[in-house]
Amino acid sequence: MACRVIEYGGAMSRWAPDAALRLERAAVELFTVQGYAATSVPQIAARAGLTTRTFFRHFPDKRDVLFLRERELPGVVAALVAGAPAFLSPLGLVMHGFEAMATGPFEGWREDIRSRRAIIGSDQGLRERELLKNVLLGEVISEALERHGVDGDEARMVARYGVTVFELALTDWLQADGSAFVDVLHSTAYRMGRLVRPARQGE
Amino acid sequence: MACRVIEYGGAMSRWAPDAALRLERAAVELFTVQGYAATSVPQIAARAGLTTRTFFRHFPDKRDVLFLRERELPGVVAALVAGAPAFLSPLGLVMHGFEAMATGPFEGWREDIRSRRAIIGSDQGLRERELLKNVLLGEVISEALERHGVDGDEARMVARYGVTVFELALTDWLQADGSAFVDVLHSTAYRMGRLVRPARQGE
């Protein structure tokens, strides 16, 4: 939402707004230029005109700075699932939520997401954090499903499945050229559903 | 495999075998008694009769000590998938691999796995590491599927799905009383397949 450009060099003393956003921008720039491991937290803080201690007030650790933009994601998706038509199947509810978000602001974030994913892919610790965020998203979706009357076990399974589809679709979308995310999401869901459908022969 | 009991108190100077195993046992005991965060690496090393530096020669970091027993897991499962009957569907290949392992030594490890999972659940960093291990397992399985002639995209999807089923089944198995892991695995696979199967109505 709040995505206005921040300037660093000038008189950017404290009490300036968007401290977290400034820190995030400084971090992404430094990570891109010199790599994640080679960038220290004091370096990021200095570039944002803040101190190390303040960095850790806005982010629980160094990794988390790359996921600032996704903090509201679980709440948004859960709300969309909660507002889905009640006649849908459990999987239909989840996909409705993702679909509603995919048709929204997602298209404009493509390059931002791509650059962050490039950094995340370069470090094992960042990959781990991303996986945790996805699982947490799944748990929130699972709760939303339960409020729709879905059984707990089924909610967990469908939520995990939906998040997996979302993950794979996101990767495809970033690699593909020009396709709308909604279309990639649908395609991935369809292909995966076909593969997972109990085969006629064997198993 | 090598699971013999280790003794600490005695003259356990260096050059004793199974240094990694001794470190792992010492770590699990300390984590169980006083918690993961409250246990330091020097403490673990001292209990195992070794030094901090040696700990980090056997494990890349403090978290990894809890996953020593699973180091061979990807290789084993991949081999089982590779040896699966060629007429099976992609998902059938994966499930054949998990099933073959479930009927094997898994039953005897239940209490070990349970105690480790209790520790893992108490710390976010450990949860992240567990998720990464699962994804890595999925990637190895995906490669095994490709060697069976499965398309790359399909292999990724089916492998991720299979690992998710395995995860959920494992959790169920640890909570349930007395059920064989193979049965829980089959039950989970069946229920999840039904949920994920494209519904007749809506979506």
Place this chain on the structure above:
DNA sequence: GACCGTGATGACACGGCATGCCATCAGGGT
């Protein structure tokens, strides 16, 4: 029996991460 190569370990130093604690400062309300 003496020599040497290999590999695991001990010991030390060092930088970065993360947190607790208190002082400081800006803004708003009274």
Place this chain on the structure above:
DNA sequence: ACCCTGATGGCATGCCGTGTCATCACGGTC
């Protein structure tokens, strides 16, 4: 003018993880 709140600066501390070199045990060779 006073106080309260909240964000920040600054300092100290402990643990994590790694690079480096010395040390020691074991096995092979002569």
